[in-house]
Amino acid sequence: EAGVVQSPRYKIIEKKQPVAFWCNPISGHNTLYWYRQNLGQGPELLIRYENEEAVDDSQLPKDRFSAERLKGVDSTLKIQPAELGDSAVYLCASSFRDLAFFGQGTRLTVV
Amino acid sequence: EDKVVQSPLSLVVHEGDTVTLNCSYEVTNFRSLLWYKQEKKAPTFLFMLTSSGIEKKSGRLSSILDKKELFSILNITATQTGDSAVYLCAVRGNTDKLIFGTGTRLQVFP
Secondary structure, eight states, rough: OOOOEEOEEEEEEEETOEEEEEEOOTTTTOEEEEEOOOOTSSSSSEEEEEETEEEOTSSSSSTTTTEOOOOSSSSEEEEEOOOOGGGGGEEEEEEEEEEEOOOOOEEEEEE | OOEEEEOOOOEEETTTTTTEEEEEEOOOOOOOEEEEEESSEEEEEEEEOSTOOEEETTTTTEEETTTTTTEEEEOOOOOGGGGEEEEEEEOOTEEEOEEEEOOOEEEOOO
């Protein structure tokens, strides 16, 4: 069974440019998370979906970040415009009941 | 505010040593505690604990939860260089949010 799939694996962009990340969760997992992880820190939640509904986006910087979950399956996270401080690893996870599994992550570097 | 605190932040040992990683938490209506191993980018699932006093074991790794004292430990016996990684602890409460600690960076030298 395929795990959580994320793309791209790496992305380097100039500040003020837009960027998008894609996540395909494990089949049957209704809950999907986007986390951001800065160097030396634990993952921090950006947004959580239950099916297609965003049930917790309190930590999402809504002035520049947006997310959607298409038909309750795949999800995209967008940053527009990117800032230098957005450089981090962006992790997607999906869960069924309380077990959560992560994708490979996207390492974003903003220069 | 819900929080997870891991200690130590960093640990350096030699192959064959046994290590104990700690995770203490404060969360409303605790549901579960999860341990992950993060070698590069992706955290990989190790254990999920929901009940006190029941040890989960996988090879040289084991973990136990104390819901009264609000902590968990992760033990690794006979460490190998391949155990070098960041070990993350996460806790889930009634909001279904998974809250992570900052992790413990383990380095195992030959």
